[in-house]
Each structure stands twice: as structure tokens, then as C-alpha cells.
Amino acid sequence: MANGSGRPLSPHLQVYKLPRTALLSITHRITGVGLAVGTLLLTWWLVAAATSPAAYERAQHFIGSFFGLLLMFGWSLALYYHLCNGIRHLVWDAGKAFELSEADRGNQIVIGAAAVLTVLTWIIGLAVW
Numbered sequence: 572m573a574n575g576s577g578r579p580l581s582p583h584l585q586v587y588k589l590p591r592t593a594l595l596s597i598t599h600r601i602t603g604v605g606l607a608v609g610t611l612l613l614t615w616w617l618v619a620a621a622t623s624p625a626a627y628e629r630a631q632h633f634i635g636s637f638f639g640l641l642l643m644f645g646w647s648l649a650l651y652y653h654l655c656n657g658i659r660h661l662v663w664d665a666g667k668a669f670e671l672s673e674a675d676r677g678n679q680i681v682i683g684a685a686a687v688l689t690v691l692t693w694i695i696g697l698a699v700w
């Protein structure tokens with residue numbers, strides 16, 4: 572990219588298409604923040620269980636509602652995505668898989684594994700519910 576003077580311009584987010592690896596990296600941070608918020612829900616459930624049957628009933632009622640299940644679905648997807656991508660960071664830390672083709676293969680593995688693990692968890696979870 573160049574302006575009239577022929578000197579290069581740094582890419583701007585509005586005109587620059589982020590590579591998939593960069594999108595996955597941003598998603599890793601976003602899911603990390605989502606996990607921290609979701610952990611509050613889990614903490615509420617645990618504290619409610621230790622408080623009284625009525626408090627536990629309220630927490631169960633909310634988490635078992637459509638909205639509660641939607642939150643739990645998002646939380647489980649974020650957890651598996653963050654876990655799989657975190658393991659990929661370990662591979663990078665070992666100095667491996669930095670070639671572009673390997674990085675893109677890693678992107679696909681992370682997305683695929685997170686999707687499969689989430690779906691499997693919900694199939695098993697709903698079957699025993």
C-alpha cells in the first residue's frame with residue numbers, strides 16, 4: 572500500500588483484512604475475558620449450593636432456563652476454544668508450527684476440536700440431564 576509520495580502506509584484495521592491467525596489470536600483474548608465473566612456464574616451456583624435449598628433452587632432455575640443454557644453453551648465453547656488454542660501456544664512455545672501452512676492447519680485444528688468437544692459435551696450433558 573502507498574500514498575502519493577510512493578512511501579508505504581501502515582495498514583489500517585478498516586482496510587486491512589486480518590489474517591485468520593490474527594483473528595484466532597483476538598478470539599483467544601476475548602474468550603479469556605468471557606471465561607472470567609462465566610466463572611462468576613459458576614461461583615454463584617457453588618455459593619448458592621452451599622447457602623440454602625432455596626438459593627440453590629433459584630440458581631438452578633436461572634441456569635436451567637433457555638437464557639441460562641445459552642450462556643452455558645457460550646461458556647463451554649469459549650472454554651474449549653481457549654483450551655485448544657492455549658495448547659497450540661504450548662506448541663509455539665516449543666518453537667514449532669510457525670510456517671504459514673502449519674499455522675493455518677493449526678487454525679483449522681483448533682476450530683474443529685473446539686466445535687467437536689463442545690457438541691460432544693452437550694450431547695452427553697443433555698443425555699444425562
Ligand code: HEM
Nearest residue numbers: 596599600602603604606607610653654656657658660661
Ligand atoms: C476459566 C479459565 C481461564 C480464564 C478465565 C482465562 C483467561 C485468560 C485471559 C483473560 C487471557 C488474555 C490475557 C491477555 O491477553 O492479556 C488469557 C490468555 C491465555 N490463556 Fe487463558 N484463561 C483460562 C483458561 C486457560 C486454559 C485452560 C488454558 C490452557 C492451555 C489457557 C491458556 C492461555 C494462554 C496460553 C494465554 C496467552 C495467549 C497469548 O499469549 O496471546 N487459559 N487467558
